[in-house]
Amino acid sequence: MKHSFTKKIVGWFLAILIGCTTVFAQEKRTPSSPEDIQRGLTAGVPGNKWKEGLMFEGISPHDHLRSAANWYPNTEDVQPDEIRIIFMGTAPFIRPGQMNTSVFVQLGNGENFIFDLGEGSISNYIASGFALNELDKVFITHLHIDHFGSLPYLFEFGGWAGRWHKKLQVYGPSGRTPEYGTNSMVEGMKKMLAWHTDAFSVFPVGEGHSIEVHEFDFRDNGGVIYDKDGVKVIHWQRSHAKDGASGYKLEWNGMSVVWTGDGRPSELDIEYAKGADVYITELQPELVAISSGVQGVPPFLGRYTIDTHHTPGYAAGYLANEIQPRLFMTTHMPFDPYINEETVAEVREHWKGPFHFGAPDGIVVNVTKDQIWVREGILPDYPNSRAPQFNFDNGQLVVPHPPTKRENIQEPFVREKEIDPKKYYPTGYHPELLTEWPVEGDLVAPVDVLPEDLKQGMGASWRLKKKNKERKEEEGKEKKEGKEKKKK
Ligand SMILES: [Zn+2]
Ligand SMILES: [Zn+2]
16 A cells, blocks of 8 residues: 555646756746856856866867777777877786786787786786787897796797797897897796696697797887888887896887887987877886885885886986976886875976876876876676687688597507596586597688677777878878869
């Protein structure tokens, strides 16, 4: 009884409400004065007419962003003329919120570049929706483990996950002597991974176990180490206590991004990073005494580490002011409340221009010629891996035949001790087990016969690359036509 009475009351209330809105909607009212509208709607701010606070010209969200506040993986395409930077690892001390340093640079032409690949950072690549086999160019600034700790994982699991048709490309400096160079590190890594590599040889491999190392002379300041499809990467020496530490500048489409890696502030940084659109350096806050109290590190260890290896906050701002980038960013830093405000104050001593932290993990930067915008990326804790990405230019998916099989790398005894599946699968359920690779030789499948979801999933990057290329060509045509019209 009581229940139906409540229902009645709610019903009347709704009826009255609907009636009222109908009446109000129909009645056209006299508009407020322009001054009142201005005051009421914009709180006195004349729209986009003035700059607020410390926001700068050209620091504003692009139209194509789904949200100006956050970046969500798999929701936005990199635009044909755009550079997108994602901070995949941001600290020298690994912890759940901050993996070791890695700066990911994606270009509108469909290429991507990894600058350093610190321990744990690979999980953020996966969370950001990238397939391991589309990550094939790694530039390492120096061989401290917090800058390349995820390389073994990318090498092995990237190979397993479809890097069958291209070698992993690793760029890095030489050392003072050969045993300290990038070549030597990769040789050592391969030795460390011998068991794993042989074990994964029961899977398709192709080029998956190949690395091409591009070791360059660390002294060759300004040397070009990558020059392809309009993308150029140069390097220069950094003072980081031991020879064989480098900074990188990537140039493409009239824009440039610098990642310095670790090192003391240097004249060389100013020379080679000058005028970069986005200048990213490492930064250590001048908080040795406080940090030693908070973290329990003896102050002499902190002070000595900074003064022989790193860029103090004041120096970072000084460098930025000399280099005059469109956006200055710092990373490789603890992201803690007690440190952050101090860091800004130290940077601001010399640098009054646009500044953002490249931390914590997942910070996303969209860069075009007119605009730069920085957002927090929302990376899931439990993402799915993206499907392996393939180039379907020739209309085929080619799966190489595995180089070996279990019989070759495992004695029969332990295999024979495997429990008979009939004993554990429930009655009436027995999947067709795949204990032998199902085909002789390489499997060559025309893309047309692939199930639609595989075709879509595995061809996503390839399609975007084609789309952006077509858009660029369209724009080029339109520009040309516009010019010709003007001439007439
Ligand atoms: Zn480091
Ligand atoms: Zn270092």
